[in-house]
Amino acid sequence: MDEADTGYSAYSILKTGLSQYGSFNLLALEESSGGTHPPLYIYLIIPLIKVFGLNIFVERIPSAIFGVLMVPILFLIVNKLFRSKGVAAVAALLIAVNPWAIHISRQGLLESIALFFVCLGTLLFLYASEKNRYLYILSAISFGLSLFSYDAPKVFLPPFILLLVFYKKDDLIKIKKYFMYFLIIFGMSFLLILKVLYFDGQMGDYNSVSIFDKTGIERTVNRERNETKAPLWLSSIFHNKATVALGRFETSYSSIFSLNWFFLNGQGNLQQSVAKHGQFHLFELPFFFLGCFIIFTKNKKIGFFLLTWILLGAIPGGITTGNYPYRSVLLLPVPIIFSSIGIVWLWNYIKKFKIPISFTARLSLVVTCIIFVISYLFTYFFDYPVYASESWAKQQNDALKYAFLNEGKYEKIFIDGRWESMFAFNFKIDPVLFQKAYLNQEEYRGAKIMRIGKFYFGNFIALDKIKDPKEYFSDKSLIITSGTKLKDILPLKEFKDPGGIRVIFNAFSVE
Structure with a gap:
């Protein structure tokens, strides 16, 4: 339904200059639910529909293209952080076969381009220096575009940019002028988003899925106060709006970091997850923890940066209701980076043994990884279209x-x-x-x-x-x-x- 709404909206704008609902707002397009829709994906498919016509294949082209481009983007990010082409190559390979990345890249929805522009902005920010200071301007533009591609960056980017500033604070002191350009460009983009939120009705979209909805919290507070023997004055201390809101956030936010969701069975509706596999391959699980340990042992600064990235990436999903993996998609690169570090470390460690042992161990590692990838691809291309057919209408x-x-x-x-x-x-x-x-x-x-x-x-x-x-x-x-x-x-x-x-x-x- 979402794909149909997005594709037909682009078709309608192409033919009439208005959305199918008879309105047009450059920054927030109306959608079938009565809410608003980030417009960037729709604008990207309009010229494609003009050339190739309206069909599901055309609608999914931008998502597929930006999904493929994530492979070199992640390679360059990892190479910049660790100055290791080996680790970067493994990370690029892992995201190319990652269940989550494959899933979002094969749908005509918004998440793939949002992830791309956030990661591109991050890459440009990391590579910016005195010699190529103009990259700060390009980084701000990329981050700005992500704000109009999906809702998650609107929550994620403000604290994430602070994290980037902290990570590169020594370099920023030398080129304050261009960093100010960065802040101005991104700030203007964010002001436009605030306009969309508060004047174009998009805040109503958030309130409809927020775990902090006023009515629901008040109902829970009243129920908790009725289900206790404590006097009202004491019950009010332990059962109030703040405690209920905090409890909801703890439950919702922590569920995102479930190992079952990450590596085993996934979760959410079948439009957003294959369900029989995690968001990451199971073979990555030990390497994920090994990589975390190695990074924090060797470079706490990078470790802190990546850990904070993954924690911030979960916030959009943590403050909204329902099991929707897409809302936390901006954390996707980080577990892959951790796993890549672990895999490369083990690969090099095995090399210390004699050739027959090292060869057998390396071959076993490669074969194991291939088996997990093939298992997922079989499920995705042969089983999933059958058992998820109802979810895909x-x-x-x-x-x-x-x-x-x-x-x-x-x-x-x-x-x-x-x-x-x-x-x-x-x-x-x-x-x-x-x-x-x-x-x-x-x-x-x-x-x-x-x-x-x-x-x-x-x-x-x-x-x-x-x-x-x-x-x-x-x-x-x-x-x-x-x-x-x-x-x-x-x-x-x-x-x-x-x-x-x-x-x-x-x-x-x-x-």
């Missing part, structure tokens, strides 16, 4: 295709759900028609609907109460609804899960 797409192909047989087609963006994306509906339908929504027997030609999109709650579609829908109609509704009526067509056991959606006709 395969049945919805099949149902819409069926309705579209049989449109000529019916006077009205009722879709029980707000699938209009997916419909418009799949069948390249004229954006002018979509905009008019969105801005002039109608009502059908008590249900608010959006009508595009013969198609009526809405949440028809009457389907929970009626036993026969004839009781509610007009003659010569096709109805697409959940497989849990109208169970006593034989459907015209069923759209099942990949195993063919569970019915996800049904099609009914009213003659």
Whole structure:
């Protein structure tokens, strides 16, 4: 659904200059949920749609390109930090086969470009010096672009830039002028973001997913005070808004660092995770801890920098509800860097042994790593498309295709759900028609609907109460609804899960 909304928004702007919802804000585009959408990805795919047309492959091109570019970016960052091409090469190889990186690079969403611009900004900042001081300006531009690519950088970047300043404070003293340019450029970008947050309604988007929502916290405080024998004055000390908010943050933030999530089974919805594998390969686990130990033993400054990076990267996910790995994506490079240090150290240590032993040990290490990578790739390309098909709306797409192909047989087609963006994306509906339908929504027997030609999109709650579609829908109609509704009526067509056991959606006709 998100991909369809993003792609069709770009298509609509290309054709009409407005989003599909009939509005246009350069810095924050409206989305299907009623909130706003960081615009950079949409602007990147507009010229591609102009040349190649609207389709899912075109929409995913920028994400794939920036995902591939992360490989040399990480190589250069690691080489700058450790002055070791060996460690840098291993880090580049690991991110090229990393489950998390692969996942975000194969979707037409926002996270891949956000990670790229944050890492590019970091790279330019680290390489900036007296000789190439202009890199500070390019770094600020890159960080600024990341603010308009995804929401996580808005939370992550202010403290992260302070971390970079602390890390390079000795160099910055020598070139204050160019660092001031950096601050001015990034500061202007951030002021634009504050404008989006407070004047364009994006703060409402954050409040809807925040763990600090006022109503929820007050409800929890009242419940905790009712579930204690302590007098109110004492209970108020231990059960108040501050303690509840802190407890929520501790739980949410610490869950991100679960070894199960990092290295074993992952978490979150199946659109954001393969689930049967962690965000990193299991073979990296011992090397991750080994690398941490080595870095803090040899160079505490770099160790502190990387540890703080990973802690800051988890904050966007830690202050929001739900298990959404993408919100913490900015920490992705750091575990890979730690693991790379551990792998290179072990590789060099093995070299001390006699050739038969060292050769066998190295070969075993390589084969083990390859087995884990192949296992993930097999799951991703063969198993995942089947067991995650519902999360990727395969049945919805099949149902819409069926309705579209049989449109000529019916006077009205009722879709029980707000699938209009997916419909418009799949069948390249004229954006002018979509905009008019969105801005002039109608009502059908008590249900608010959006009508595009013969198609009526809405949440028809009457389907929970009626036993026969004839009781509610007009003659010569096709109805697409959940497989849990109208169970006593034989459907015209069923759209099942990949195993063919569970019915996800049904099609009914009213003659």
